[in-house]
Amino acid sequence: MENYNIVIIGGGPAGLAAAVAAYDAGERSILILERDSQLGGILNQCIHNGFGLHTFKEELTGPEYAKRYADQVVERNIEYRLNTMVMDISKDKVVTAMNRTDGMFDIQAKAVILAMGCRERSRGALNIPGYRPAGIYSAGTAQRLVNIEGYMPGRKVVILGSGDIGLIMARRMTLEGAEVQVVAELMPYSGGLKRNIVQCLNDFNIPLKLSHTVVDIEGKERVTGITIAEVDSRNKPIPGTEEHYECDTLLLSCGLLPENELSRNAGVEISRITNGPTVNESLETSIPGVFAAGNVLHVHDLVDFVSEEAAAAGRNAVAFVNGELAQDTEGEIALTVEGGPRYTVPSTIDPKKMTDQLTVRFRVGSVMKNKWVNVYIDDEKVIRKKRQVMAPGEMEEVVLKKSMFENHADAKRISIRVEEA
Amino acid sequence: METRNLICINCPMGCPLEVTIENGEVTNVTGNTCPRGAAYAKKEVTAPTRIVTSSVRVSGSQNGAVMVSCKTASDIPKGKIFDIVRAIKDVTVACPVHIGDVVMANVADTGVDMIATKEVL
Numbered sequence: 283m284e285n286y287n288i289v290i291i292g293g294g295p296a297g298l299a300a301a302v303a304a305y306d307a308g309e310r311s312i313l314i315l316e317r318d319s320q321l322g323g324i325l326n327q328c329i330h331n332g333f334g335l336h337t338f339k340e341e342l343t344g345p346e347y348a349k350r351y352a353d354q355v356v357e358r359n360i361e362y363r364l365n366t367m368v369m370d371i372s373k374d375k376v377v378t379a380m381n382r383t384d385g386m387f388d389i390q391a392k393a394v395i396l397a398m399g400c401r402e403r404s405r406g407a408l409n410i411p412g413y414r415p416a417g418i419y420s421a422g423t424a425q426r427l428v429n430i431e432g433y434m435p436g437r438k439v440v441i442l443g444s445g446d447i448g449l450i451m452a453r454r455m456t457l458e459g460a461e462v463q464v465v466a467e468l469m470p471y472s473g474g475l476k477r478n479i480v481q482c483l484n485d486f487n488i489p490l491k492l493s494h495t496v497v498d499i500e501g502k503e504r505v506t507g508i509t510i511a512e513v514d515s516r517n518k519p520i521p522g523t524e525e526h527y528e529c530d531t532l533l534l535s536c537g538l539l540p541e542n543e544l545s546r547n548a549g550v551e552i553s554r555i556t557n558g559p560t561v562n563e564s565l566e567t568s569i570p571g572v573f574a575a576g577n578v579l580h581v582h583d584l585v586d587f588v589s590e591e592a593a594a595a596g597r598n599a600v601a602f603v604n605g606e607l608a609q610d611t612e613g614e615i616a617l618t619v620e621g622g623p624r625y626t627v628p629s630t631i632d633p634k635k636m637t638d639q640l641t642v643r644f645r646v647g648s649v650m651k652n653k654w655v656n657v658y659i660d661d662e663k664v665i666r667k668k669r670q671v672m673a674p675g676e677m678e679e680v681v682l683k684k685s686m687f688e689n690h691a692d693a694k695r696i697s698i699r700v701e702e703a
Numbered sequence: 704m705e706t707r708n709l710i711c712i713n714c715p716m717g718c719p720l721e722v723t724i725e726n727g728e729v730t731n732v733t734g735n736t737c738p739r740g741a742a743y744a745k746k747e748v749t750a751p752t753r754i755v756t757s758s759v760r761v762s763g764s765q766n767g768a769v770m771v772s773c774k775t776a777s778d779i780p781k782g783k784i785f786d787i788v789r790a791i792k793d794v795t796v797a798c799p800v801h802i803g804d805v806v807m808a809n810v811a812d813t814g815v816d817m818i819a820t821k822e823v824l
Contacts, residue, residue: 319766329772329820330756335714343756345772345821346802429758432769457757457788476710476717481753485781584715670719 286361287311287603288596289377289391291368291544294323296576297397298351299589303596304395305358309603313389314355314362315379321355321362322348323399324422325585327429330450332477336586347585371548375571393571393599396545396559397592400538400577402447408536410442412499415506421447421535425454434458436531440508441465442496444472444479446583448535453482455533462486463527466494466510468517471649473537473675475583496532497524505530538581548572555625556580562614563631563640564598565591570609571602580627580643583677587643594637608635615696622646622653622672622700631696633687643679644698646672654701655680659690668703704730709747713739720744752778755787756820759806760795765824771796772820773806779813786811799824 288304290297293316301314320326325333328344335341338350355362366381375394380386402420419427419435425447427433439460441448444467452462465483470493472479483490491510497519498509512523540558542550550559551568558579559567566573575595576588601607613632619625623644631640650672657665657680664686672678680698687693704725711718716736722744723731732744746752756774779787790811796804800823807817 326821329758329774331754331774332713332715341713341754343772343774343820349802349822429772430768430770432758432760457755457784475715476719477712477715480710480717481712485753485784676715676717 283376284387284389285311285391286313286389287392288313288395288599289375289389289393290314290395290397291371291377292316292323292397292399292576292578293318293321293362293364294397294399294576295325295348295351295585295588296399296578296592296595297395298322298348298355299592300395300397300573300575300596300599301360301362302351302354302358303593304600305360307597307600309600312360314360315366315368315377316362316364317367319364321352321364327422327426328450329429330454333585336584337589344585351589368544371544371572373549373569392603393573395592395595395599396542396550396567396572396574396578397576397595398541398544398578400540400581402534403537403539405534408442408534410496410499412496413502415499415501415504417501417505417530418499418532418534421445421451421533424451424531424533428454428458434460435533436460436505436529438463438529439531439533440496440510440527440529441533441535442510443467443534443536444474444490445535445537446474446478448533449474449478449482451533451535452488453486456486456488460531462488463529464488464510465490466496467492468495468513468536469493469674471673471675473535475675495519499532505532508532538577540578540581542578545572545574545578550574553625553629556627558627560629561627563628563636564601564607565595565628566598566602566607571599573599573602580625583675587677587679590641591643608632615693617642618695618697619644620697620699622648622650623678623698626698631682633684633690633693636682636684638684640682640684641679642682642698643677645674645677646700647674649673650700652703654703656699656701657682658695658697658699659686659693660695662690672700707748709744711735711740711743713737713743722748724748751781753781753784754778755784757788757791757817759791761798761800761823762795763798765798768798768823771800771806771823773817774820775810775813776816776818779815783811783813787813787817791817
């Protein structure tokens, strides 16, 4: 059996950043396993711009951002295998993978970094009534067809869901000559970034109908029409509000789900809110030496933050391999949330194990205006941060400092509370 | 005096901007967290611009790629977006293509080049 100190599952932005950071922390035995034919993951099909402002202080497209990291991996001679599918990760960190040249093989890892990313919610998971004709795609599939394969999926388009990929594809399809008639969003707010509403919908006069959903799909061979309707506060369609659109294509952009089949099979504890592993301050999962970062951990809005998080996971994995990451759980303090946040990543912090600064990321459950985000250690307020607008579609963060814990040797609780101004 | 509310589109933070305009001149911008926001606000109310990203066909790729992604090397007037995508519609570039290679010079007479954003060998 082959042996590597660190095996990274996935060669997208998270896997690449984790590998580079692990190498720069001194580790030389690193292997990246990637199922696609190139490094870079989904960035390769995200040809729009807006990536990298935080990391590189310039505005890059997805492929350019991916190349920056892929180049760093190549410069360091970090090993990677393409077209390689990981089938299983055992509790003892034996990674079983396969590809066309090596067949099936096992690798014993000392540490594993989960960087598998996420998947789009499919039609099957949405329970949309109607026939099952051709012409229904997830927004990401359409993005791949247009940008990588060079096919147009359709000419007259309706989009369900206002996730970022759906918004980006509304613009992309419009530029390629399609008529995007409407974007319908079930929730009373958009799931995507405000900037994408402006530059992908408003720029092209594409209407966004909030609190609307698809109630019927027509067409036997190919989609011929879609009916949408307004929904009430319990997301039930309101009779009499139906609107019919003639179209040949329906794109779905209804949320992303972290891809954790491998993690689950390995016995990693999964959060029911994020659908990603629960992790401590070191981004270590419930299995010691198994770390997680990027969209497999929780779905991000910005690849820059994926890279940052994954780099931390890479460094922590090196510390684990070197026996420098304490494995006791006595000092672990649970992070709790009140008044708005749905979850935090990480979900526990051990102050003695944390770095000088630790970024805690979270999302709120509804749109909130003019609130304070306050962080308490026991009952002392250590961070107060004014937020004009918070929305479920935009990730929030607070940065905890190690020094904040100096007066709290026996802290029992860290809580993030959204409070009135 | 007129005020307009905009969302900055420079990065995914999407800062809410309030722009004060007096006699056609931008006199104040608030809500931005970085200088890009102020610059965006000034442009957006006077002469809005966008970066256009798209993809064009390639020929002769070693690994079977059929498309290469591209962008305008700098922002172009918003009203020119459709002229640009029409201009590059039938362009095919020969491999190898490197990031920054010119896919079409002076695209749609904007004075800006369309450049590749991906390496295709």
